[in-house]
Amino acid sequence: MRKTMIAAVVLGLCSVGAWAQNVRPPVTPQPARVTPQLANALVIDYQAQYRKEVEKNKQLRGENDGLRQQLAEMTRHGGSLVHAYCETRTVSRNTAGDRNDCARNGYTCEAVSGLCRTSANDSDQCSDGFLLDVDHCVPQPTHD
Numbered sequence: 300m301r302k303t304m305i306a307a308v309v310l311g312l313c314s315v316g317a318w319a320q321n322v323r324p325p326v327t328p329q330p331a332r333v334t335p336q337l338a339n340a341l342v343i344d345y346q347a348q349y350r351k352e353v354e355k356n357k358q359l360r361g362e363n364d365g366l367r368q369q370l371a372e373m374t375r376h377g378g379s380l381v382h383a384y385c386e387t388r389t390v391s392r393n394t395a396g397d398r399n400d401c402a403r404n405g406y407t408c409e410a411v412s413g414l415c416r417t418s419a420n421d422s423d424q425c426s427d428g429f430l431l432d433v434d435h436c437v438p439q440p441t442h443d
Contacts, residue, residue, distance in 0.1 A: 383413030402426035405436035
């Protein structure tokens with residue numbers, strides 16, 4: 300039994316020795332040496348990137364100018380982004396500053412479109428001094 304134990308210990312030591320031979324110390328990375336050629340290549344890449352960004356900036360400024368002009372055209376008098384709204388019950392106004400007195404024709408301002416009505420469904424859609432006659436507003440008769 301003693302021989303068996305000694306053989307096991309010797310066998311274990313041999314396997315530890317073989318394992319220890321395969322273990323290597325950790326390798327620490329070495330910093331890359333910057334050669335003059337590598338430094339020059341980095342400067343050239345930076346300069347090229349800078350020129351590319353400057354050109355992209357010019358392009359974006361041009362696009363912004365075009366969009367500003369388009370917006371100015373759309374919001375001027377008669378432009379497509381001029382919206383109407385009811386300033387009062389009988390006055391229609393738009394975002395370009397124009398106004399229309401709906402009461403002059405006997406109607407009120409239509410809240411959804413912001414425009415003066417051109418027909419009516421009930422007397423509330425007629426301005427003061429007008430009455431509903433079928434589908435349009437007519438002046439109230441005066442009693443003398």
